[in-house]
Amino acid sequence: MKVVVISGSPRKGANTEVMMRFVYEYAKTKNNETKFINLSENKIDCYCGPTEKYSDVTMQAASDITDADVWLVGTPIYNSFFSSSLKNLFEYINYKKTAGKVAGMAIMASGNIGFTDVQTLVTQLMSYFRVITNPKAVYMTVDMIKDGTMGDDAKAKLKELVDETLVLASKQT
Numbered sequence: 001m002k003v004v005v006i007s008g009s010p011r012k013g014a015n016t017e018v019m020m021r022f023v024y025e026y027a028k029t030k031n032n033e034t035k036f037i038n039l040s041e042n043k044i045d046c047y048c049g050p051t052e053k054y055s056d057v058t059m060q061a062a063s064d065i066t067d068a069d070v071w072l073v074g075t076p077i078y079n080s081f082f083s084s085s086l087k088n089l090f091e092y093i094n095y096k097k098t099a100g101k102v103a104g105m106a107i108m109a110s111g112n113i114g115f116t117d118v119q120t121l122v123t124q125l126m127s128y129f130r131v132i133t134n135p136k137a138v139y140m141t142v143d144m145i146k147d148g149t150m151g152d153d154a155k156a157k158l159k160e161l162v163d164e165t166l167v168l169a170s171k172q173t
Contacts, residue, residue: 003034004068008075008086016108020074047091062092071103099130104165106138115139
């Protein structure tokens with residue numbers, strides 16, 4: 001089973017990146033075929049249509065997502081939405097090649113507001129791609145991360161997300 005972990009924040013050193021780097025490291029202990037797409041490090045070209053020429057980084061990210069059986073997606077909440085960088089990344093994905101994949105999501109916010117709205121939006125995006133979404137998302141706030149480190153409670157929630165999403169995916173095969 002191939003797994004891709006996506007950090008959907010374009011900001012370097014963002015809390016979403018810290019959260020999803022932990023998810024990546026944990027997922028790797030469960031599955032060797034795990035890749036990490038970090039939108040703050042790997043700049044994805046702005047999608048301008050199917051006939052344009054895009055960078056190798058962009059095309060590799062699209063390929064990694066399309067090839068993966070499991071997507072672990074992390075996004076910050078920006079203006080009551082998931083990040084536009086994340087949306088742009090999914091412009092490259094062909095929905096005809098993604099049916100039956102499984103996704104889990106983790107959402108980062110500055111406060112305890114908007115989580116279910118953004119979870120609904122990401123779930124709708126996954127539905128467009130015919131991806132089965134783990135209904136139990138992880139909600140985290142910025143105060144759960146101090147100096148790039150998360151507490152045990154946050155880590156436990158993220159581990160549970162990975163474990164449950166992988167179990168859900170194993171039932172699809």
